[in-house]
Amino acid sequence: xxxxxxxxxxxxxxARPDIMVDRSTHFCPGCGHGIIQRLVxxxxxxxxxxxxxxxxxxxxxxxxxxxxxxxxGMEAPHGRAPAVATAIKRCxxxxxxxxxxxxxxxxxxxxxxxVHAAARGEKITIIFANNATYGMTGGQLAPTTLMGMYxxxxxxxRNAAQSGFPIxxxxxLATLDGPAYIARVAVNSPANVxxxxxxxxxxxxxxxxxxxxxxVEVLSMCPINWKVEPVDAPEWMVxxxxxxxxxxxxxxxxxxAALKKADRx
Amino acid sequence: MPERTLMGGNIAVGEGALLAGCQAYFGYPITPQNDLLEFxxxxxxxxxxVFLQTESELAAINMVYxxxxxxxxxxxxxxxxxxxxxxxxxSYMAGAEMPAVIVNIMRAxxxxxxxxxxxxxxxxxxxxxxxxxxxxxxxxPSTVQEMMDLTMLAFELADKYRNPVLVIxxxxxxxxxxxxxxxxxxxxxxEKKWAITGAKGRPKNLINxxxxxxxxxxxxxxxxxEKFERMxxxxxxxxxxxxxxxDIVLVAYGSAARSAITAMNIARKNKxxxxxxxxITVFPFPYQPLADLAERGCKFVVAEMSGGQMIEDVRIAxxxxxxxxxxxxxxxxxxxxxxxxxxxxxxx
Numbered sequence: 227x228x229x230x231x232x233x234x235x236x237x238x239x240x241a242r243p244d245i246m247v248d249r250s251t252h253f254c255p256g257c258g259h260g261i262i263q264r265l266v267x268x269x270x271x272x273x274x275x276x277x278x279x280x281x282x283x284x285x286x287x288x289x290x291x292x293x294x295x296x297x298x299g300m301e302a303p304h305g306r307a308p309a310v311a312t313a314i315k316r317c318x319x320x321x322x323x324x325x326x327x328x329x330x331x332x333x334x335x336x337x338x339x340x341v342h343a344a345a346r347g348e349k350i351t352i353i354f355a356n357n358a359t360y361g362m363t364g365g366q367l368a369p370t371t372l373m374g375m376y377x378x379x380x381x382x383x384r385n386a387a388q389s390g391f392p393i394x395x396x397x398x399l400a401t402l403d404g405p406a407y408i409a410r411v412a413v414n415s416p417a418n419v420x421x422x423x424x425x426x427x428x429x430x431x432x433x434x435x436x437x438x439x440x441x442v443e444v445l446s447m448c449p450i451n452w453k454v455e456p457v458d459a460p461e462w463m464v465x466x467x468x469x470x471x472x473x474x475x476x477x478x479x480x481x482x483a484a485l486k487k488a489d490r491x
Numbered sequence: 492m493p494e495r496t497l498m499g500g501n502i503a504v505g506e507g508a509l510l511a512g513c514q515a516y517f518g519y520p521i522t523p524q525n526d527l528l529e530f531x532x533x534x535x536x537x538x539x540x541v542f543l544q545t546e547s548e549l550a551a552i553n554m555v556y557x558x559x560x561x562x563x564x565x566x567x568x569x570x571x572x573x574x575x576x577x578x579x580x581x582s583y584m585a586g587a588e589m590p591a592v593i594v595n596i597m598r599a600x601x602x603x604x605x606x607x608x609x610x611x612x613x614x615x616x617x618x619x620x621x622x623x624x625x626x627x628x629x630x631x632p633s634t635v636q637e638m639m640d641l642t643m644l645a646f647e648l649a650d651k652y653r654n655p656v657l658v659i660x661x662x663x664x665x666x667x668x669x670x671x672x673x674x675x676x677x678x679x680x681x682e683k684k685w686a687i688t689g690a691k692g693r694p695k696n697l698i699n700x701x702x703x704x705x706x707x708x709x710x711x712x713x714x715x716x717e718k719f720e721r722m723x724x725x726x727x728x729x730x731x732x733x734x735x736x737x738d739i740v741l742v743a744y745g746s747a748a749r750s751a752i753t754a755m756n757i758a759r760k761n762k763x764x765x766x767x768x769x770x771i772t773v774f775p776f777p778y779q780p781l782a783d784l785a786e787r788g789c790k791f792v793v794a795e796m797s798g799g800q801m802i803e804d805v806r807i808a809x810x811x812x813x814x815x816x817x818x819x820x821x822x823x824x825x826x827x828x829x830x831x832x833x834x835x836x837x838x839x
Contacts, residue, residue: 252703276690277689277690277691278689279689280561280687280689283699283701289701290701290703292697292699295695296690296695297689297690297695298687298688298689298690298695298696298697299687299695299696299697299698299699300557300560300587300687300697300698300699301583301587301698301699301700301701302553302556302557302583303553303579303580303583306549306550306553306556306580309545309549309550309553309554309557310553310554310556310557310560311557312543312550312554312557313515313517313541313543313553313554313555313556313557313558313561313565314557314558314560314561314687316515316541316543316558317514317515317541317557317558317561317563317565318561318688320689321561321687321688321689323557338546338547338549338550339546339549339550339553341546342545342546342550
């Protein structure tokens with residue numbers, strides 16, 4: 227929290243991490259993405275990754291993720307961030323590539339790239355922002371849209387005969403041998419935000435320790451496309467989204483568990 | 492004395508890439524370029540360089556994009572259906588100005604087509620190929636020696652212009668065995684200050700093609716267009732044979748040029764004044780040399796292994812006054828010298 231006014235340091239309990247650019251975000255009111263970006267920024271700062279992190283912007287609401295950090299960045303085509311990150315890490319292993327991918331990006335158009343990066347155990351960090359909708363393009367059906375849920379391309383709600391069922395990516399990837407750490411968290415309450423921050427931090431440390439592929443799925447609010455008031459969105463998530471996408475850890479290699487344990491001691 | 496050895500076309504591409512200092516190769520199996528991928532699978536790790544067989548050609552081109560962004564000399568190789576898949580990544584790389592080499596050992600399309608050699612991707616290669624305003628320098632070897640030499644040149648040109656460069660050949664040339672003189676290894680690779688290597692002791696670098704504000708985007712595109720114009724001015728390459736007294740000019744590249752040269756030699760034996768223009772770059776295309784020959788009153792025979800694609804560039808160069816005949820093969824069969832000679836004979 228080096229950004230705090232030094233004269234008033236004692237009283238500062240919350241501030242923008244210095245590794246983040248001082249600017250407003252382009253996110254809608256009540257969106258969870260701003261929180262996710264900040265949690266990633268805190269992890270980068272805590273782990274002192276200013277000179278090593280590479281932020282890979284993917285397509286969707288995270289398209290300009292790289293604008294918010296004072297670290298090197300690049301843009302990946304829709305769904306391809308895990309492939310881009312794979313090459314960066316294999317060419318320059320000292321760099322710390324990461325991407326924040328939305329559910330359309332990661333779980334629909336980019337399924338091949340995420341599955342194979344995970345299966346190869348690429349030493350990269352993926353933050354998977356799941357808000358059950360295509361936010362950027364206006365709320366169409368996502369691979370994670372809930373059963374019965376309205377979307378602008380399922381105006382009568384998602385039904386299985388037409389659109390099948392939502393994908394639980396964390397559970398699916400956890401069946402592979404490549405991943406070292408896979409967890410699902412949420413940013414709907416202060417307590418959950420703290421847990422999400424810890425998981426994201428651990429996902430970066432998993433990469434730094436060379437332990438393998440790490441992904442944190444973050445359930446994120448999208449009130450504008452959920453058609454609920456921003457203030458009601460966290461509760462909407464508890465009622466509708468968490469039952470379909472239960473929070474927890476799905477893959478923790480013993481070496482990653484040791485990192486966690488070292489934390490507590 | 493430089494080493495001289497017998498080598499296959501695809502392998503010569505791989506050897507050329509190693510000599511040019513290619514640091515990372517990404518590829519997916521597809522016929523007829525598998526021996527190149529297999530060669531790189533063995534040689535790149537031996538040299539401590541990066542090799543990865545990817546889950547798809549899409550992943551391969553995006554890994555090339557990532558490797559280029561961190562400042563590596565990098566390449567992929569594929570064949571026509573895989574090349575179609577790669578257009579997305581190539582467009583991003585052109586937009587983000589990322590240097591890389593893409594080798595397309597063409598086979599017959601459309602669709603799955605046939606694994607026999609063809610030149611049916613000419614339009615896709617010379618007109619950008621993916622979405623948006625961009626062009627790629629496109630080199631067309633016609634011997635195994637040129638497979639090596641032009642691959643090496645491709646890496647130089649990619650870095651010179653910060654743009655992807657294509658090397659296009661066909662399945663026949665990829666499998667051909669010929670003597671090759673091994674070239675000297677490139678000793679010093681260019682410095683890349685724009686690369687994303689970690690923001691250490693400098694402001695952060697950003698590799699992207701995106702402009703949030705539409706008013707900013709035309710400025711970026713204008714710079715790209717100026718770059719493509721510089722390529723048109725400085726990078727036209729072609730070989731001219733027997734042009735001084737030619738009444739008929741053959742135009743052919745790659746494998747088709749080999750048959751065209753044979754047809755030209757038969758014609759010369761029959762006292763027919765036939766010459767040949769062999770484009771070595773098809774973007775930029777040698778419009779001016781052909782226009783000059785047209786001015787002199789030459790007739791043209793375009794020999795290609797496609798439905799007739801390069802002939803459109805010849806028409807642009809030559810205009811409507813001079814006779815232009817197409818002689819071609821398609822569907823994965825070679826173009827032989829006999830039909831080319833017969834077409835010459837018809838024009839006399």
